Amino acid sequence: MSVRHESAYKVVARNPIVEMDGDEMTRVIWAMVKQQLIEPFVELKLEPYDLHLPNRDRTDDAVTTQAAEAIKRHQVGVKCATITPDAGRVKEYNLKKAWPSPNGTIRAILDGTVFRKPIIVRNVPPMVRSWQKPIVIGRHAYGDVYRDVEMKIPGPGRVEMTYRPASGAAPQTIVVHDFKGPGVIKGEHNTETSIRSFARACIHYALSEKLDLWFAAKDTISKTYHAAFKDIFREEVDLRRADFEKAGVTYQYMLIDDAVARVMRHAGGFLWACRNYDGDLFSDMLASGFGSLGLMTSVLVSPEGQFEYEAAHGTVQRHYYQHQKGEPTSTNSTATIFAWTGALAKRGELDGTPELVAFAHALEQSVLETIEGGIVTKDLAAIAVPPIAKHVSTEDFINAIAERLTAKVGPRLALL
Numbered sequence: 471m472s473v474r475h476e477s478a479y480k481v482v483a484r485n486p487i488v489e490m491d492g493d494e495m496t497r498v499i500w501a502m503v504k505q506q507l508i509e510p511f512v513e514l515k516l517e518p519y520d521l522h523l524p525n526r527d528r529t530d531d532a533v534t535t536q537a538a539e540a541i542k543r544h545q546v547g548v549k550c551a552t553i554t555p556d557a558g559r560v561k562e563y564n565l566k567k568a569w570p571s572p573n574g575t576i577r578a579i580l581d582g583t584v585f586r587k588p589i590i591v592r593n594v595p596p597m598v599r600s601w602q603k604p605i606v607i608g609r610h611a612y613g614d615v616y617r618d619v620e621m622k623i624p625g626p627g628r629v630e631m632t633y634r635p636a637s638g639a640a641p642q643t644i645v646v647h648d649f650k651g652p653g654v655i656k657g658e659h660n661t662e663t664s665i666r667s668f669a670r671a672c673i674h675y676a677l678s679e680k681l682d683l684w685f686a687a688k689d690t691i692s693k694t695y696h697a698a699f700k701d702i703f704r705e706e707v708d709l710r711r712a713d714f715e716k717a718g719v720t721y722q723y724m725l726i727d728d729a730v731a732r733v734m735r736h737a738g739g740f741l742w743a744c745r746n747y748d749g750d751l752f753s754d755m756l757a758s759g760f761g762s763l764g765l766m767t768s769v770l771v772s773p774e775g776q777f778e779y780e781a782a783h784g785t786v787q788r789h790y791y792q793h794q795k796g797e798p799t800s801t802n803s804t805a806t807i808f809a810w811t812g813a814l815a816k817r818g819e820l821d822g823t824p825e826l827v828a829f830a831h832a833l834e835q836s837v838l839e840t841i842e843g844g845i846v847t848k849d850l851a852a853i854a855v856p857p858i859a860k861h862v863s864t865e866d867f868i869n870a871i872a873e874r875l876t877a878k879v880g881p882r883l884a885l886l
Contacts, residue, residue: 480513481829484821487813488540488778489516490572492550493523494785498793499803499864500550506872507833508810511879512826517544521572523553527565534572538579541776545820548813549576549780550806573780577611581664582772583671584609585741586753586782588760589767589804591841593854597759603739605756606681608672609749611770613660616746620656623649631657658695665699667773669706672743675771676721677713682740683721686729686748699745757782762849764802769812779812781805789864800848801864807837807871829879836874845870 491500508514519537526533541547553559554571577584586607596602623629629646646655669685676683685703687696700723707714707721714721724732726748733742733752744752757766766782782805789799811830818826841850844858851861862870 480511481825482513482823483515483814483817483826484823485546485817486515486517486544487817488537488544488547489518490521490537490547490549490552491518492521492552492785494551494553494787494790495793495799495801496551496781496783496785496806497522498790499801499806499868502865502868503803503807503810506868507807507875508814510872511829511875512814521550521552523555523559523563523565523569526552526569526572527563530566531569531575534575535579538576541576541580541778542772542774545776546813546817547776547778548809549573549778551781551783551785553785571616574616576778577770578617580611580770580772580776580778581667582611582770582776582778583668583675584611584749584753584768584770585675586749586756586766586768588756589765589808589838591761591765591838591850593842593844593856594761594765594850595855596761597853598734600735600737601759602737604760605733605736605738606675606679606741607749607753607756608668608675608741608743609753610665610668610744610746612664612668612746614658614746615656618656618658620654623653623655625652626650629655660695660698662698662702665702666706668743669703671771671773672741673706673710676719676741677710677717679741680717680719682719683707683743684724684729684740685721685743686724686726687745688726690725696745703743753782761853762802764804764847764849766805767808767812768805777813777816779809779816781809799864800861800867802847802849803864803868804837804841808834832879833871833875836871836878839874840867840871 491497517540519533519540521534521537537547552572555563555565555568557568560568586609588604590604626649628648630643631646632641632643634641672683687699689697689700703723729742742752753766754763757763763783768780768782770778786801789801792799811834815827815830818824818830845862845867846854846858847864847867848861851858
């Protein structure tokens with residue numbers, strides 16, 4: 471049972487945060503976090519958008535585009551996890567069609583880079599013994615498989631790829647494959663502008679955080695597509711060579727298979743810039759390796775300085791079905807809480823309200839103290855050191871954080 475903790479004073483957020491509600495168990499947690507940990511202490515200004523799958527279907531997914539455009543206006547957004555429907559979900563929710571990933575749509579509109587960083591908790595050591603510091607993933611947020619075009623090939627025939635210059639010059643055509651029977655084909659693309667903004671964003675992050683920068687691709691096989699990423703990264707790094715030397719930060723390019731092997735033996739403390747699909751995979755690997763998907767932050771940063779914060783995990787479907795049956799759940803809300811604290815801190819930073827930044831940090835510290843004090847959800851109980859025999863419910867975990875937060879900031883909130 472949730473117990474609301476109300477403060478006599480509230481920190482005021484001067485400007486709006488774009489709030490994007492989501493799906494399934496994370497939607498349930500979203501409401502709890504707002505009611506228990508945010509609203510009693512902060513006078514919020516929210517511009518809400520409901521990205522619940524039925525509402526995306528009702529609006530023909532226009533609500534997702536509207537949310538992304540709102541982030542452009544207000545600079546800061548916070549997003550709950552959402553469903554990207556497959557054929558089974560189309561049937562389950564009686565949808566008009568399998569709508570695209572909301573994250574992919576928002577990333578494309580903002581042309582941003584996703585940075586994912588593990589949340590380090592003292593009593594939840596990394597699964598990989600060598601990892602001593604966080605490994606941050608910088609994920610390119612445009613193109614490749616997420617914007618591809620695909621076709622089933624029904625039988626024998628030739629597939630060609632043609633470029634027709636807008637200038638009216640002669641087209642260029644290459645043969646993709648001469649099919650002898652049925653098959654499949656897909657085409658991927660990216661743009662130099664997007665790759666360059668990705669490289670610049672990663673360089674800026676690495677320099678500001680004083681982290682060594684890795685970039686990896688497979689240019690030995692993809693001698694044009696992957697090589698373009700490699701060459702653009704090198705050009706952008708060379709432009710900032712003096713800044714790298716001043717910050718004591720290094721840049722390394724390596725083949726992606728080499729990077730995967732090396733990361734398992736590295737102590738951490740670096741930024742790994744990844745192409746879109748690689749970043750999708752390796753951010754989940756790192757989240758699991760550092761303890762749990764519930765301990766991974768995610769922020770989308772656009773070239774124009776817009777920020778969208780969310781948890782790196784999904785909608786926790788299995789727990790939601792338990793919740794619907796009235797069964798108790800033990801779902802880790804840490805990453806969802808840190809999405810809110812990230813947005814609040816950035817809003818305070820941009821608006822010049824240090825008390826809002828201080829509140830966000832106090833909430834984060836309350837979460838860490840709760841876990842380190844032995845009050846954990848099921849995913850953390852078995853991997854904590856020492857192991858914790860008894861885990862708590864979703865509600866009890868959030869209530870325990872609220873009690874710590876109230877003790878920490880309640881009496882002196884006006885002085886933050």
